[in-house]
Amino acid sequence: MSTRRQRSAGGVAYPDxxxxxxxxxxxxxGDQTLRTNLETAASSWAAGQEVMRRDxxxxxxxxxxxxxRRRNIRDLPALLGEMxxxxxxxxxxxxxxxxxxxxxxxITGLAQARGxxxxxxxxxxxTEEIRLNEALExxxxxxxxxxxxxxxxxxxxQRPSHIIAPAVHLNRGQVAEIFRREAGTDDVPDDRxxxxxxxRVRLRETFAQAGMGISGxxxxxxxxxxxxxxxxxxxxxxxxxxxxxxxxxxxxxRVVADWDDAAHILQILPMAAISQDAANYVxxxxxxxxxxxxxxPEEFHLVIVDGGRGALRGTExxxxxxxxxxxxxxxxxxxxxxxxxxxxxxxxxxxxxxxITPLLEGPSSPASRDLPFMSSLCGACGDxxxxxxxxxxxxxxxxxxxxxxxxRKSAVAFRAWSLxxxxxxxxxxxxxxxxxxVRVRGTDGxxxxxxxxxxxxxxxxxxxxxxxxxx
Amino acid sequence: xxxxxxSDHLLDALVASLTRRTAxxxxxxxxxxxxxxxxxxxxxxxxxxxxxxxxxxxxxxLGAALRREGIEVIDWPTSLGRREVLGLEGPEAVCGVTVxxxxxxxxxxLVLEASPGHGRGLDVTSRHHVAILPAxxxxxxxxxxxxxxxxxxxxxxxxxxxxxxxxxxSDIEKISTLGAHGAVSEHVVIVR
Ligand code: SF4
Numbered sequence: 194m195s196t197r198r199q200r201s202a203g204g205v206a207y208p209d210x211x212x213x214x215x216x217x218x219x220x221x222x223g224d225q226t227l228r229t230n231l232e233t234a235a236s237s238w239a240a241g242q243e244v245m246r247r248d249x250x251x252x253x254x255x256x257x258x259x260x261x262r263r264r265n266i267r268d269l270p271a272l273l274g275e276m277x278x279x280x281x282x283x284x285x286x287x288x289x290x291x292x293x294x295x296x297x298x299x300i301t302g303l304a305q306a307r308g309x310x311x312x313x314x315x316x317x318x319x320t321e322e323i324r325l326n327e328a329l330e331x332x333x334x335x336x337x338x339x340x341x342x343x344x345x346x347x348x349x350x351q352r353p354s355h356i357i358a359p360a361v362h363l364n365r366g367q368v369a370e371i372f373r374r375e376a377g378t379d380d381v382p383d384d385r386x387x388x389x390x391x392x393r394v395r396l397r398e399t400f401a402q403a404g405m406g407i408s409g410x411x412x413x414x415x416x417x418x419x420x421x422x423x424x425x426x427x428x429x430x431x432x433x434x435x436x437x438x439x440x441x442x443x444x445x446x447r448v449v450a451d452w453d454d455a456a457h458i459l460q461i462l463p464m465a466a467i468s469q470d471a472a473n474y475v476x477x478x479x480x481x482x483x484x485x486x487x488x489x490p491e492e493f494h495l496v497i498v499d500g501g502r503g504a505l506r507g508t509e510x511x512x513x514x515x516x517x518x519x520x521x522x523x524x525x526x527x528x529x530x531x532x533x534x535x536x537x538x539x540x541x542x543x544x545x546x547x548x549i550t551p552l553l554e555g556p557s558s559p560a561s562r563d564l565p566f567m568s569s570l571c572g573a574c575g576d577x578x579x580x581x582x583x584x585x586x587x588x589x590x591x592x593x594x595x596x597x598x599x600x601r602k603s604a605v606a607f608r609a610w611s612l613x614x615x616x617x618x619x620x621x622x623x624x625x626x627x628x629x630x631v632r633v634r635g636t637d638g639x640x641x642x643x644x645x646x647x648x649x650x651x652x653x654x655x656x657x658x659x660x661x662x663x664x
Numbered sequence: 665x666x667x668x669x670x671s672d673h674l675l676d677a678l679v680a681s682l683t684r685r686t687a688x689x690x691x692x693x694x695x696x697x698x699x700x701x702x703x704x705x706x707x708x709x710x711x712x713x714x715x716x717x718x719x720x721x722x723x724x725x726l727g728a729a730l731r732r733e734g735i736e737v738i739d740w741p742t743s744l745g746r747r748e749v750l751g752l753e754g755p756e757a758v759c760g761v762t763v764x765x766x767x768x769x770x771x772x773x774l775v776l777e778a779s780p781g782h783g784r785g786l787d788v789t790s791r792h793h794v795a796i797l798p799a800x801x802x803x804x805x806x807x808x809x810x811x812x813x814x815x816x817x818x819x820x821x822x823x824x825x826x827x828x829x830x831x832x833x834s835d836i837e838k839i840s841t842l843g844a845h846g847a848v849s850e851h852v853v854i855v856r
Contacts, residue, residue, distance in 0.1 A: 342835035427846025485780035487741030
């Protein structure tokens with residue numbers, strides 16, 4: 194059932210998100226608990242990165258990871274064909290979906306045809322992107338997220354704030370509150386161990402009932418038709434071994450050629466994602482259970498989603514397809530660290546989200562047009578990326594792509610600016626003039642409001658009226 | 665699988681990596697393996713053990729050793745229902761036993777292959793996970809282990825699990841907490 198590429202109509206950004214990007218950002222900046230939680234998470238990740246660099250040679254591994262992924266994307270059509278053939282050879286079924294709607298239709302139809310009432314899911318950004326839960330629920334099927342972080346968010350009716358650590362914006366007390374509400378009792382412990390144990394027991398009931406397990410795919414290995422699912426908790430293994438049917442949803446760019454490629458990517462992924470040299474569990478699945486085996490699903494379906502990805506090949510944005518969704522660029526980004534992923538209004542946040550959300554949405558989408566501006570272009574994301582995607586360059590290009598005639602004014606302003614700076618005399622006059630201006634304008638050493646085009650700048654920050662600033 | 669001579673270097677490296685992954689391990693002789701494993705389980709308070717159908721388990725006669733310690737033995741594949749396999753019914757202190765096809769010294773990773781005698785989920789459905797590892801199955805790197813498992817030209821196993829320590833979650837406050845969905849403890853008995 195392969196279909197020709199069409200422009201995705203569904204879109205990636207959440208349709209029901211409230212407020213503008215600017216409003217959400219300002220609101221997030223005012224949430225002190227959120228900022229503390231994000232900062233805690235990002236600094237523990239950053240400390241771990243130092244260890245990965247020092248003790249595990251992570252920096253030396255990047256160049257090869259980049260080479261592998263660029264080659265994979267170049268060979269993508271052939272690799273997908275090989276993957277598809279090998280999954281079928283192993284007794285699995287493969288579906289190519291042009292967009293999210295098509296993928297959702299297939300999976301929902303399958304669940305209905307097999308009489309599935311409960312679905313157990315493990316963490317998957319692709320299913321979040323295509324909004325599969327909503328589609329299944331609309332057909333009366335109960336969907337339970339079994340990754341601890343995703344389950345917390347599902348109970349709290351929240352969106353993920355990080356692609357690897359979705360509930361990273363919540364602290365232990367907030368989680369306990371959410372669990373108490375769900376269980377309808379105060380009898381839920383406050384400590385981390387107790388909370389994890391509580392979730393374990395509740396979710397085992399789901400595994401006992403589920404007729405279908407749905408997982409994502411970190412990478413697909415074309416040479417054997419194997420899907421690799423990386424996790425720490427063990428829930429993905431339960432999802433892929435307990436229910437009678439396993440559906441794996443994979444973004445079309447996630448395929449590598451062979452086990453040489455896979456070994457390298459499987460090593461660098463946990464390093465970048467969680468600052469560990471191995472994830473606890475890596476599940477390598479090739480088709481359904483075989484003759485004579487007494488557990489594992491009887492049916493295996495691989496759903497490969499295009500969703501606007503194929504159209505990026507051969508464009509100046511092709512390299513975003515190398516992404517292995519490790520989340521490192523998020524943690525490294527001062528912008529993400531200040532506001533968290535929810536403000537972005539897309540399942541993909543941080544630098545990579547700011548680039549790919551508008552690309553997958555199409556250029557005219559008002560929901561995501563401003564996202565490429567969620568960056569100070571400090572360059573940290575480019576250094577963090579394990580597959581060497583030039584994220585800062587792509588952010589600049591994404592800005593250019595988003596700029597419409599509305600931003601002509603800024604083009605004129607920048608032209609004037611450059612004329613001013615290029616000549617020594619005008620530069621010096623400008624500097625002296627500016628110093629005078631801010632000194633007159635400032636109170637207590639700080640300028641809190643600039644007129645005209647500068648107003649946007651001072652809305653969320655102050656400017657020192659003299660240098661060095663006085664605190 | 666080509667037998668590699670047991671090298672002290674690989675053995676020491678594996679033990680160190682397992683410790684780093686908060687798994688425990690012991691190195692025993694073939695003759696002592698059954699008894700030592702049963703003793704470890706008894707000390708851990710295990711009430712029931714689920715054993716794969718595997719020549720290594722038969723060779724060390726693990727079933728008999730466990731029964732002597734008063735531990736109930738269930739042979740895989742089992743007639744237990746799904747709820748009982750998941751620990752929702754029956755004793756809570758269940759130990760899933762596995763026999764890894766390979767182990768990766770530099771990362772403390774066990775390679776578990778599904779087959780008629782080995783379940784896909786014994787190490788995650790159970791409270792405890794004990795792996796019985798013949799020492800000659802230790803290799804240095806993950807790349808080597810994957811090449812041996814998959815680059816054979818023949819049919820590959822339906823499911824291979826790379827297991828690197830007990831289950832954990834860092835979803836609450838980024839602090840690692842053990843026993844999220846899978847086993848709370850992992851113990852590797854290295855048999856030489
Ligand atoms: S762009 Fe790079 S750093 Fe960001 S999620 Fe993708 S692979 Fe990781």
